[in-house]
Amino acid sequence: KNEVEQSPQNLTAQEGEFITINCSYSVGISALHWLQQHPGGGIVSLFMLSSGKKKHGRLIATINIQEKHSSLHITASHPRDSAVYICAVRYNTGNQFYFGTGTSLTVIP
Amino acid sequence: EPEVTQTPSHQVTQMGQEVILRCVPISNHLYFYWYRQILGQKVEFLVSFYNNEISEKSEIFDDQFSVERPDGSNFTLKIRSTKLEDSAMYFCASALAVYNEQFFGPGTRLTVL
Numbered sequence: 001k002n003e004v005e006q007s008p009q010n011l012t013a014q015e016g017e018f019i020t021i022n023c024s025y026s027v028g029i030s031a032l033h034w035l036q037q038h039p040g041g042g043i044v045s046l047f048m049l050s051s052g053k054k055k056h057g058r059l060i061a062t063i064n065i066q067e068k069h070s071s072l073h074i075t076a077s078h079p080r081d082s083a084v085y086i087c088a089v090r091y092n093t094g095n096q097f098y099f100g101t102g103t104s105l106t107v108i109p
Numbered sequence: 110e111p112e113v114t115q116t117p118s119h120q121v122t123q124m125g126q127e128v129i130l131r132c133v134p135i136s137n138h139l140y141f142y143w144y145r146q147i148l149g150q151k152v153e154f155l156v157s158f159y160n161n162e163i164s165e166k167s168e169i170f171d172d173q174f175s176v177e178r179p180d181g182s183n184f185t186l187k188i189r190s191t192k193l194e195d196s197a198m199y200f201c202a203s204a205l206a207v208y209n210e211q212f213f214g215p216g217t218r219l220t221v222l
Contacts, residue, residue: 041198043213095165099152
């Protein structure tokens, strides 16, 4: 029930590239959280969404409830985007979040 | 901008000792959470807390763990008798409401020797 799959596990991109990170889950959810974890360990919330699409600066998050899938896009990637991006979901049956293993992104100048 | 703070940033303790990890959530938030992340592994939910009581806890949160909001601002996680496998980064988070975005603290790295 509580499997959250992310792909790819690791991603290396050239500065300026458009990046997509994927998250899929197995059963109905009430919310999905995209988080960024910096090399020092700190976690920053990027988006929380339950439907549709959200945009903040160069980041875009989309979710398809029927397909149980979400994507995080980064446009015009920059070396400072290098971090681990984590997807977490809250299932309809409870309030706790279940986390994916993260996607480690490295953007090369 | 308001933020969640945690102290200490790093705690080293001997196996069997009690530790208390402290968090100051964002002041108008009502929901509080503890998570842990063992090195190289994914983040795991420990417990959620609302209205001065635990609202949900995971299997990890056994009798060795307890949480408290002693004074209306701090939110603490106590581990009574630490084990080697308790070594991890512990994150506190808070949210205005249960369906709102959670804001995370910088974490406390706990090392049990």
